Each structure stands twice: as C-alpha cells, then as structure tokens.
Amino acid sequence: MRRLAETGETGETGETNRSHKPRRRAWTWAVVLGVLVAGLGWSAPAGADPGTSGLPEAIDTILGDSRMEGGAASVVVAEAASGDLLYQHAPTSRLMPASNTKLPTSAAAMEILGPDHTFTTDVLAAGRRHGATLKGDLYLRGTGDPTALAADYDSLAAQVAASGVSRVDGRLLADDTRFDRNRLGRAWAADDESSYYSAQISALSVAPDTDYDTGSVIVEVAPGAAAGDKPKVTVTPKTTYVNFDVRATTVAAGGANDLTVEREHGTNTIVVSGTTPVGGSGAQEWVSVWEPTGYAAAVFRDALTAHGVQVTGATRLGRATPATARRLASHASMPLKDLLIPFMKLSNNMHAEILTKTMGLKVSGEGSWSAGLAAVSGYLKGVGVDPGKLRQVDGSGLSRMNNLTAGQFAKLLLAVRAEPWYAAWRTSLPVACAPERFVGGTLRTRMCGTPAALNAVGKTGSLTGASALSGYVKDADGRELVYSIVLNNYLAASVKPLEDAIVVTLARSTADATATVKPTGPGARSAERTTDLECSWRKPARC
Template sequence: MNDITAESPVSSFVPGGRRRHRKAKQSSAGMRRAIVLALAVPLTSAALAGPSAFAAEKGIGTTAKDTASGQTLDESDQQMVTNLQTRVLDQRLGSNVSGVVLDAESDDTLWDHNAATALMPASNVKLATATGALTVLGPDHRFTTKVVYGNSTLTLIGGGDRTLTSADLAELATTAVAGLKAAGLTSVKVAVDDSLFPAPTLANGWNTGYYPDSVAPVRALVVDGHGVDDTSLDAGQVFAKQLTAAGVTVDGTVARATASVTDVPVARHTSAPLSDIVHKMLKTSDNNIAETLLRMTALGAQRPATFEAGAEVVRQVLSVRYGVSLANFEMYDGSGLSRADRIPAATLAEILELLTEARYADTLGSILDGLPVSGEAGSTLGPEWGRFDDVNSKCAVGKVHAKTGTLTGAIALSGLTQGKDGKWKVFSFIENGSTANPNDIKDAMDGLAATVNGCWA
C-alpha cells in the first residue's frame, strides 16, 4: 500500500537566494493554450528521450565523483558527499538505489548516485500530479457539486470534489428541501450524475486488489472519502437520507442518471481552493485525491478525464511549462500506486527545485507547504510511522520537508532541507527491491536525509 495517514497543518517556509536559467513565466491563460496546442501535436520518442539543457547543466546522470570534479565544495558539503557515498551502500537499502542532491542556490549537483536511472517512485508521483493540477487549474480553482430538479427528480451532480463531506451534502439537502416545500412538493426521486468522468478502469500497473482500501474506483462524486466500490451511489444514498430526515419522502432507490440541460438548478457547493486540497493530498499521501486531480487536470486542458490523458497533460506541464527533463519518465496514474510508474531521482529533484523559485511561489506554493515535515505528527513523516526516530536521524526532526513513497518493493523520499552551511538542498532517494524490513529501509532513508541536513555528520 501507499502511505496514507491523517492531515496535520504546517507553517510555510520559503527558501531564498535564487538564480535560475529557466523559461520566462507565461500567464495562466497563455500556459493553458500552450499545453492544449502541445497536446495536439504527437510527441516523438526522441523528444522525450533527450535530457533537458537544465539537466545537462546540472550534471545529472554523472557519478558523485564526476560531479565533484571541477567544483570546489566547502567543508560541510564535502563531508556530506563523503558520508552519502558510504551510507547509500547501507545493506538495508539493497543494491538498486538512486539518489541526487542539488544546491538550490548555486544550481550545482553536489552528489549523484545513479540519479538518471528510472525506478518505481511510489507516492513521489504525487509531486508531478500536484504540479500539473496547480499549473493547469490554478491554486484558487474550486470544484462544484450541484443539485438540480427535473421530472420529479433531484439529481446530485459530481464535480470532482474528493473532499466533499456529509455536512456539505446536508447544506445542499436543506436548500433543496426548502425549495421543494415552497413548491408544495413532499416527495421526490433521487439520482446521481457522475458523468464528468468515464466509467472507472484500472490503470496500467494496478490490480483489483487495490479496491477499495488503497484507492476507490475513480468517480466524480464521493462523500467523506468513503472507501467503497461505488462512491457516487453511496453519496446519493447519504443525500437521500438527509432529505428524508428533513421531512421529504424519497421515492424508490437512488439511481445513476445524466441530468438534463432543462433541469432547474436548486443548490450548489464549492470546495476549498485547490491549494488547500493539494496540501492535504501531500500531507496524508491521499491516493483518491491524487487520482481525482489527475482527471480534473485533463479536463482543464480540454482532454478526456482518463489516466492516459491526465498523465499526458502532466508530462506537457513539466516539459513545456517548466523545462523538466522527461528522460526515462513513465507515469500511468496520479497516485503512484502503479507498479509500472518509473521516474528518475533526477527528475523528482528538478520538480522539487521549482519550489525554491520565487516566480513559481504563487502557483506551486501549496506543494512546498504540503510536504510532510520530519517528525510531524499526522503526516506521513510522523512518529506514528516510525520516521526520524532512530539514533542517526532524530537530529533532523523538524528540519526535513519531504514527500514519502511506499509500495511493496519500493520506498522513496524526496524533499528539501537546509544543509550544515545554511543553504537549501534539494534531494531525492529511491530504492527498489530491497528485501530488508520496510521500517529498516525507511530508517536508512531518513538517515540519508539527515546526512544532507548535516546534523548526522
């Protein structure tokens, strides 16, 4: 299973001292047009295979030894590199490990261990999903759930809000009941319309064993994050019970239907802004939010709400908008549950480095704020998950901001921390195939992050 836990807020932070050589920022409207136009042109394998100029400039794909040559590392960075070269060989991590550390101020790659090798990234995929959603839809975007009336039926229409609660439905029901009673109606049928998304399918790399605990079949309507096979009918049943409690008789059972354009609008609920939803998704590594956002991102770029179209849009955002290298990048879902996903540590580091640029703060700031913090209760780096609690890594509690990733046979940790020199470092570590106990693997990963921080010198 991917890492899932409860949400906990965290105060924001902004790394400073930036200089960059990336593309100039486009307006949101211009960016959306560019992505839509780019998607209209088939991508060639050659275009996706070549590393970006940024990757070449960083020296990504070289070894730690090669990276260090020609650079003058200060004492603390040299010690970090020396320690990483030893600690990445920890037997708990196995033999299939990749990693990279970038200096966010100088643009230098300080350390590289097989960073261009594409490995199964688990929930680190959510970093790409969040970047795509925030860029295409905008951080202030809100999702709308509607109720309409026609042909003696109240239809609850899903709008892709994976954070809809029973309290939100209760407000919709209250408004609907008031309208019915004002019209002299005491009974009604109830239907749900989740046609915003096509019928659920399995992503490449998924199996039916994921349903409904690791992820629910992806539909446009859900209430209280219920992990059930049909979240739309479930939401409709909750809504029907609320109508009954308010004195309206519900005729028959809740059914799936498509609302008519002639139906009368009755009530609507808008979600919190996307920035808040992304924050929650990352803190708790919520697979269901991630998969819903992937579909809404596709729709925002005028593409079908499918795994394939969503992943294609994310690729375009990363490469066209931000110049991130897509060499060896394979993404088949939004959550990272797919065992077919492959992303190099170098690419994850490039995505994270965007967060250190002031010009992207308005768009991507909720990713930065949403990264779990080492030792933060309620997040996937909290003590309840045994993170940053051993003799080597506990010194880094409160100092590491990173996205976790956990699948059987794959553990990842990618984020930011201030080094011993006070400068922000971007790092990504991924292991695949270790046979050690997963908790021991995570301890080793936490130790690598503490090494980057410099507290484990």
C-alpha cells in the first residue's frame, strides 16, 4: 500500500491506479444502486455491474456517469491515520477548485495568524481637547474586520461620546491603509461586480447581517398599495451611502414578480427594475457597495450624530493615522477560531480575501494579495504541498484562474491533522445533513438518509462548470478517510450527486471482506440542481 505523502506530484499517469490495494485486506462496496438512484440522483452507466466490487471499481463507475462526459475529474482517497493511498484518479491534474481554495487559505490563516487573532477597529483623535471640543481630526482606523456591524460602529460612537467629546472641529478621516488599494481580485467576473459574494476588499467595511456579508447592503423591495404605484424600497443598514433609481412598477395582483436589483458600475446607485404584483412577495437582494471604506465612514458618522457628536469637517478616505493620535474608542472582533464558522460553513469569499491580505501584512508587512498568497504558499510548502505545482490567485476560489489538484488537497487534509489548531479548524467544515446553518453549512441538505449523514465533513465548491468536495468521512468500520473530489468542464446542471455518491460509497465501505452493508433510511435529499454558485451565495439563504 502506498502512502499519499510518498507519491509526490510527479510520475503519475493521470489514470486510475489500482496497484496500491492492501495486500491483507480487501475493500468491498455494498452500496445498493437503487438507493443512489432514488436518493442521490445518481444512476449507474449502462453495463455497470450492480453487484459487489472493489472500491476503485465503484468510484470508477460513478465517475463514468454521463454527466461527466467530456469533463475532467481528479479524485484521491486516503486513510487518515496512516496516509495510505486507497484510490486515485488523475491525482496530479490541475483543475479549477472553486471554493475548495478556502482550504489552504483557512489552514494557513490558523497557522500564521493564530486561532486567537482578532481584528480591531479604533477611533483616535489628533489635535487638542478644549472641554467637549476636539480641535483636530478624528480617525476611524480599521484592520480588516469582516464581522463589523452597524451596531459595532454605533458602540464606537457611544464610546467617543462617553469620553466627553461632543464636537470635532476637524475632519473624519477613514484609515484603511493596512491593506493596499486593490479592491477586486484577479480575474473576478465583471458581471458579478454588484453581487455581495464579489464585494470589494478594504480594511474598513460594514456587514449588514450576522452571516457577516461584509461590503454589502440588503435591499428589500415591497409592492405598492395599488397597480401603477412605485414599489417601496428599504435598505439595511439604514444609510444614505447608497441611493436608488426605482424604475419598477407595481402591477395587479397575480401579475409577474420579475424584479431586478443591481448596482450600476462605478457608483452606489442601485437600480430597481421590473414588476411586482399587489400583495406579492417583492424581492430581497444583497448588493455590494462601491468603495467599502466610504461605507464604513458614512455609517460611523451617522452613529456619531445619533450620539450627539458633531463633526464639522468633511469625510476623507485612505488617510493614515499619525503615531501621536490618542485612542478614544476600540472594538475587537471575535477570534479567528470563531470567525472560521461563518467563513467556512457559508463559504464567505470576503472573509477569505481579508484573511489573505492580513497574512501578507503579518508575514511581510504588506496587506496585498501577492504578499498574502506568498504567505499561503510558504505554509503549503511547510506541510509538503509544492506551491510550484499549483496556481492560487485569490483566497476564496472566486477566480477561474485557480488551479489545484485533488492530490494536493488530500495532502493538506492529512497534514493539518497534526496541527494544534486542527480541532477548531475541522469544526468549521460543513457537516452532511446537519440542519443548522452554522453546523451543516453548504452540506446541510446533502447525503441525508445515508451513512454519510452527520458523518462526512467537507468543503464544497461551485462555479459554472466546476464543482469540488474535499474533507473527511468515517467508513463502516469507524476508520477515518480523507477524500478530495474536483470535477470540471461538465455541461450538466449539477454533478453534486456524483460527489455525494462517492462519499456515501466511502461511508458504506469496509475493510473486512466478509462484511455486508445494507441500505438504511428512506434515501437522501439531494443538493439543489442549479449549482453555478455555492448555494450559500444565493440569497436569501438556500442552504
């Protein structure tokens, strides 16, 4: 039996390799194909043997499904405790991993920043105090907190008022200089610009909800009272930083509800168009803002006013805080080990990119994508993954330029088990069929009614023509397995059922050649069939 750590990244043909079967134990596959057909939406290709066969043959059969015709697959399975390689198909083929890119990003962040790392947002004063008046500028300084809510900026304003300042004869200066000025990642799609999952990255921003979708606002559109009325539009948090061009019309009850809510390029004008019927549901959309630093400054300035603090000067962005400035207020985020839960469970792209730039700042003093990705590469090299044989251009996997292999993901999943922070990191992975959003995450509707339910954990990934699932699952003997499945270039609406079938196969497998496994449960609820994007990216929450 070969160990994954010994296979390296060279000399593989890319074909399924069965030479590594155990000499002493034979794997069996006793999955009843009818269960997979009914429960996971997978059916065996014509001519497939429905009886018991070896694990490699079972996975090969699943990969032979017609939905993968013309596509590409990279799949690796290994025993977690020993590192023994149990199955591989094209283990060194570099494919687009989508959000599986968050696996190296999150692991590197736990190592480089530490599980207890927090982001601080401070308010500082430059100038002299004359009673309740500050003769000078007020600075709002961020370090990248992706969880900062409007309520947190309100708390900062309350602290300023409590310090005795009620008037600032100066400007409000927003210090986002911990990060560079590059707001969007490399090769991010232009048509995603107003989508919250493609929000701009800044060291100062605001999240509108406790999913912590930083850099976005929530727009709600409700129909008017009568046909012909303009719909009513509200925004969360309440702010004038964005404005609305309402072109939509209310139509009679029973009419079409086809609203579109989209921000115009380069502006904070959100256009609402289409129709919505009287008494209808309207629409709710998460929309990114243009220039999140200004968004944070606007929300903070409104909070200052609400707490009786008047700032006479203008707001200016991107100004570094002088070393002589005095702190008046401070807010700390949750620690990284807790931040990983919304980050990984809901596959939050903005968290990944902020962590990437923060790693760059920590390692090289430069809060940029290039510095951060160099830090991730350094971590990967340290755990035996050659960064010279992969391409990672962002932290989240939103870019279609990322290329990694199932073999590299499997190596990483094996290596992190030895890290002191592994337990907290593993807890952040979505859990199959766990119904709570912050437990099941993007797997909460998948593999239900199978031995993988509440057993398999893993990171999902979805973009058009790219799907991935990598993580851990226990087999029927209770042994933990590491798996990585990366599928690309398919034309089917979804290949998630194939991923699920592989993981369920692993969960049903046993190393005892005499063991039998009978199907249990009513069958599995299947993943959504439209998977151009992660299910958690389609708001309101779909998973």
